[in-house]
Amino acid sequence: MGRRCAFLRLGGCNLACRWCDTPYTWDWTGIGDSGVAYDPRTELRAMAWEEVLRRLRAYAVPMIVISGGEPLSQQKRLVPLLRALAGSGHRIEIETNGTVTPRPELVELVRFNVSPKLAHSGDPESRRLKPEALAALAAAPGTAFKFVCRTPGDLDEVAAVVERFGTTPVWIMPEGRNREELDRNLGTLGDEVIARGWNLTTRLHIAVWGNRRGI
Ligand code: SF4
Numbered sequence: 001m002g003r004r005c006a007f008l009r010l011g012g013c014n015l016a017c018r019w020c021d022t023p024y025t026w027d028w029t030g031i032g033d034s035g036v037a038y039d040p041r042t043e044l045r046a047m048a049w050e051e052v053l054r055r056l057r058a059y060a061v062p063m064i065v066i067s068g069g070e071p072l073s074q075q076k077r078l079v080p081l082l083r084a085l086a087g088s089g090h091r092i093e094i095e096t097n098g099t100v101t102p103r104p105e106l107v108e109l110v111r112f113n114v115s116p117k118l119a120h121s122g123d124p125e126s127r128r129l130k131p132e133a134l135a136a137l138a139a140a141p142g143t144a145f146k147f148v149c150r151t152p153g154d155l156d157e158v159a160a161v162v163e164r165f166g167t168t169p170v171w172i173m174p175e176g177r178n179r180e181e182l183d184r185n186l187g188t189l190g191d192e193v194i195a196r197g198w199n200l201t202t203r204l205h206i207a208v209w210g211n212r213r214g215i
Helices: 049-058 071-087 104-109 131-139 152-165 179-195 204-209
Strands: 006-009 063-067 091-096 111-114 144-149 170-174
Touching: 006 049, 049 071, 063 071, 071 091, 071 104, 111 131, 131 152, 144 152, 152 170, 152 179, 170 179, 179 204
Parallel strands: 006 063, 063 091, 091 111, 111 144, 144 170
Antiparallel strands: none
């Protein structure tokens, strides 16, 4: 956290978390907490991978983070871009919800930050916890599992997921779409996360800039 990087955000998601803070990447009907139905014709832009590469390289940063939406939904089409970025010495991380099994080419090129969703996301368990995908991601070198939590009860649910799927190392990130929520949940969870022997993180972009797009 805190390292210089450029972000590539891809559209589309196979889940529909009610508290999602990037609903403009997938919520075309207004089913999320915001109730806003975003227009894909406004929010999404098709772009050739060569153009994406040119723009990412222009940031002149050592690390690229690919997020979404769910970026692994487009993983086959990502391969040429990832190969080119790796060829120019970039470290590449992909943020995923852990429901899609990564292709072997990706496992060689990137590190995965996996964020399995808990019951409070509102997604049914059969859609948010995919054993085969979680096993493949857990076996990939350098993978970290990050769980968004609000209450100590959420931590019990995380423990059950870890026990069932071997999803380690564990990072706990407090939910918070603004500074107030983030501070409150961080304070509520901090001591117990440490007592459980897990890692605690925050949402640095919310702490610094608040709930803004494009950062
Ligand atoms: S998986 Fe991520 S992008 Fe998709 S709905 Fe949930 S929080 Fe939003």
